[in-house]
Structure formats: structure tokens, C-alpha cells
Amino acid sequence: MTRPLSIVSLLPELLGTNGDAANARVLAQRARWAGADATVVEVRSAADLPDQVDAVVVGSGSDSDMVRARDILATMTTELRTWATAGVPILLVGTGWELLSWGIELADGSVVEGLGIVAGRAVPMPARATDDIVVASRFGRLIGFENHRRSYVGGEAAPLGQVLSGSGNGAGAEGLVMGSVVGTHLHGPVLAKNPGLADHLLRAALARIGHEYLPGDDSLAADEMARAARNQIAVRLGLPME
């Protein structure tokens, strides 16, 4: 390993309401468990951006901070576009995902323009979705928690998976996958709870700098805890255990 893996957490305070920023911590820790050095770089403005970026995490925030967060993210539009094109894994959660889309329609009919980096836009739902969510995806069955009042349209071509329980994007699908960019409503520690998705992103990050990823021993213990936590929810929802 020539240099530590550099994992960027974008606007960890403005876009970290639900602990989503912790996903950067999770990627770094899994990298370390696999024997790769890794650091989390918290970026609050374009001036904080490191020279090398190997993975990016953007979380969700409150609607009152949305425009402020968008205005800061907009100063990094070129970088975000470059990373997405170059295959740098980018995890977008909730508001962070919405802000990188074409835009966000609000309940009063106004629109917050997005950065236009991923396809689709967020539109108001009749009622807030707040519950456990289960998604069948090619990274395994994902289980998490959703809390949002907008659905997502225009990303139907490439969802993250199909909803088994919960609301997701609003029409049976959940999330968005565009190359190395993954958008999801599963907030909080989605990567800790679903190591299949974490390892997909980490494998991509390491492959870009010529390294193969083999999960470390410590991650096996953590993944067992995650499996138990997921099974608890699956049982409550009447779904089969893993």
C-alpha cells in the first residue's frame, strides 16, 4: 500500500443528521481490518478537499439546511462529476442523494435545483415514510431504516433493489445505482448493517489503486453482529432469517 485510502465525508454536520456520516468511518474501519491504511477526511468546503479521493459519503440533513448544503456542494460540482466519471465509489443517503439529482420538489410547489449529477428527482409524498425498510439487491438483502417525505422518480432504469418491506423510492423500487454512485433512503449506518454493500464500494475503491480486497478477520465478527441485528428486524416483519 503506497498511501492511505482517503475517504471523504462531505458536510458531516449539515448532512449527517441520522448518523449517515458514520458510513465513512465504517468504510475506513473495514479497510483497516483488511490491512489497508485508511483515513476519513471531513470536508466542509471545497478548500478542505484532499488531493486524493478514493471514496465519498454524503448523508441526509434537515430541510431547513437543504439550500445551504446545496450551495456548498455546488462549489464542488466539477469534482463530484469527475469522481463519478472516474469510478470513485460515492454513497449518497437521503437529502445528500436528492441534492445531487436534478432537483427537489417541495410540498409548496417550489423547487430546489439539484447538482444534476445523478438522474431523477425527489417529489413530495402524501405521507412521511418512517419505518424499517428491507430491499432485495444484488449486494444481498439490505435492511435499514427510512425516514423521508419525498419519493424519487426518474431513476427507474437502475434501482439499487426491490422493496420487500417499506416505501423506498415509492413504486416498488429503492435507491439508485449509476456506475460507482449509489443513492439510498436507508439512513444511518447502512454500510455497517449491510456489509455486502460496504464491501462492494470498498472493493471498487481499492481496485482503482491496484489492490485486491479480502475482508479482514475482525470484519467477520462485526458482520455477525450486523446479521443478528438484520435478522431481528426480518423476524419482526415475518421475513425469512438469513
Added chain:
Amino acid sequence: MRYAPAILLGRIVRKLARWRKPGGGSAIPGLVVNRIAPGFLPRSLNSFPGGLVIVTGSSGKSTTTKMLVAALRAHGTVVFTNQSTANISQGLTSALLEQASLSGHIAGDIAVLEMDEGHGALISGTLTPRVVALTNVMVDQIDRFHDSNMVAAMLAKIAARATGTVVVNADDQYLTDLAARLPVSSAVARYGVSADVLADNPRGLGYSATTATRLDAGEGMLLTSVQGRRATVSIAGVDYPLGLPARGTHYAVDALTALCTAQAALGDRFDPVLAINAISAIPPVFGRGEIVTVRGQQVEFVLVQNPASFQLNVDSLEPKTEQILIAIGSDVRDPSYFWPVNTSGLGRVRIASGSKAHDIALQLVYDDVVVDRIEPNLGLALDDFLALPEPLAGLKTIIFSADSMRRTRTHLGLVTNKEEQE
């Protein structure tokens, strides 16, 4: 005698409610009286000779109110206050009914009310408090349908009712902005922590937004040091030592708020030594750094109610504490809740327990905390934890969510303090 029929009826309803369900039904008489005599509550609260003091804000209200009442009583003031969590209008009216004469007069010099920011805005339109004390603006997941601006707007409504002084936490940006928009007729009293105290809390004090600069000694009361359960406050340039009911900067800030509010309420009669001695004499708080003797050994209980208090409690644990049990229960609906907290300071946890045992253990291992065992059965976890040999350093420490606290106390046969369950 305007309210005599309502008061009499309220008392009858109270008797009936207790007869049906001993110890219960406390809000029902208030509901009845509020329905037939809606003026009773505001008129009674506005009629104290020393006026009404309202304590409100996102966090620290109960502790601050308790300390303020102790400080006022130490000055010989007779205080009416809303004990327990009767901080909604029915509960308040019921509490007032207990003490009202038939003319509606309530013995006492001053009323001190703890008010939830939401309820406060609801009933404060009819109240004319002399002093309003604002603790802070914090938004956590319990409150996540409220954003900081909404909370600040509700507090501004309450503050706007003050006829005398608004007491403001100068470290809180939302409250500082709020104070700047008050009418010029309002007096503002400020309190804040010193730069050193803030530096000792590298992750801040949990406020939604912290001001960039610290208060000067000439601008208000200062908290100048916190060490365990000892703190120092600076009042008009004089340093006073202060004892706290539990370890942690947030308790010291609560005490500072109480002192600043007592001064605003008492004016020239305020004696810092009397107030500080009364606050220092408050017994340790249940469930938040409370030390109890269980099965012949001392155990420390730490209640975490939101990410901010979790972080402050992790950061203020006695260094080298080596025997920790952590129990998170079903009251934490969404396990994402605690992930903003950096738990690495715990080092090693002997048992993770509660119905969210796997979730909290998962967070701990990602923070490099060693987790010896996951035991979702809390009773079993407690028995095995208490059976461990005496720790080499620190006390056996149990960190729990509110639900796990109740279950722990029940399992260990300890009484539950209703006042502390918010």
C-alpha cells in the same frame, strides 16, 4: 370567589379519580377545571407577588428548575413549582388546585415552572412571566420532526412574554440571535462557559449551533472550570466553588443557568453563597451518574437520552473505567440514533445488552471498542456483570437508555424516580 365552584369541582374530581385509581388521575381534575374555568390557570400563575419564572429550552430544564428552586428557597422565598413532569396545562392546574384556597389564591412568593418548548408556546399567550430562562436549542432524533429554527421560534414566543428579564445561554447561537431580536424593553441576562471549559469538550456542548466567541467576565456569569463533580463559577469577578449532582459539563451549565436565573428573579436580594450552597447540597441525580449500592458493591448508573448526552457521558466517564455494561432497549426505535456519537472513549465493554444489543455492539466495534459479550437478555446480563470481580479502576458502570434503565431498576429491586423520567 370567582373560581370557587371550579376549584371545588376540581377537588371533587380529584377525590373521585384517586378513589377509582389510587395515586392516579392527577391530570383529570385539571382537565375539568380548565374546561369550566379557562382563566383559572393563567390568573393563578400570574398572581404571585414575586412573579412567575419559566424555565424552558431543549435540554437541562428539569435539573435547572430543581437547582433554581433550591437556590430561591435558600433565600427564604416560598416557591410554587411544578414537580414531576406535570408541565402541561392540565397537570399544572391540578398541581395548583392542590394548593389553592377557594378564592383561587395560592400561598407563595414566586412560581417557578419548567415548560416544554412546545407546550410553552401553547399556553404562554395568557401568561406574563417576570423571568424567562432559556437553556439551549438542541435537536436530536426524538425531535427530528422539529428543526432548530422551529424550536428557536417556539422559545422566542415564550421569551417575548417576559415582563422583566430573559436569561440566555450565550454559547448558544440560536438563543443569542433570539436575544438580539427581543424588544429593547426586555432586560437580558447572559451566562456562558469559558474558553477553557469549551476546549475541554472538543465535541462541543451539544447545541445545534455554538457561538464563535465566549462571554466576557463583565457580560454575565461564567463557568470557569469543571472537574468531575466540582466546578467553579465566576460571578461579578469573584470565583466560587460549586458541587454538582453528577459528573459532566452539562450539569455545571444547568447550575450556572439556575444561578443566573436566581439572580434575575431575586435582584439585590441574590446572595451567591446562599444559592451555591443550596445547589451544591442537591443529592446525586437518579440515573445520570447516580452511584448506587447493589449487591454489596457500588455501581454507577448513566442514562443516555439523546446523542448529545450520550457523547457528553462517554467523554466524562472516569478515566480507566474498565467494567462497563451498556444496555439499549426498544425505546430507541431507530438504531441510527446513536451513530453520530463517537464511542471509542469506552475502550472496552464487558456486556452489550437490551433488545438493541446487537446494534449497539456493532457501533462499538466500528469505534474500536472491545465488546466481550452480547447478551440481549438484560436480567442475565446484569446478574453476570454484577458477579464480576471488583474492578481494578473506576466503578462498575451501567450505561442505559430510558427503557433499559427502568428494566434495570426493576430487576435490581430499586425504586424508580418518576421525576427523572421525562
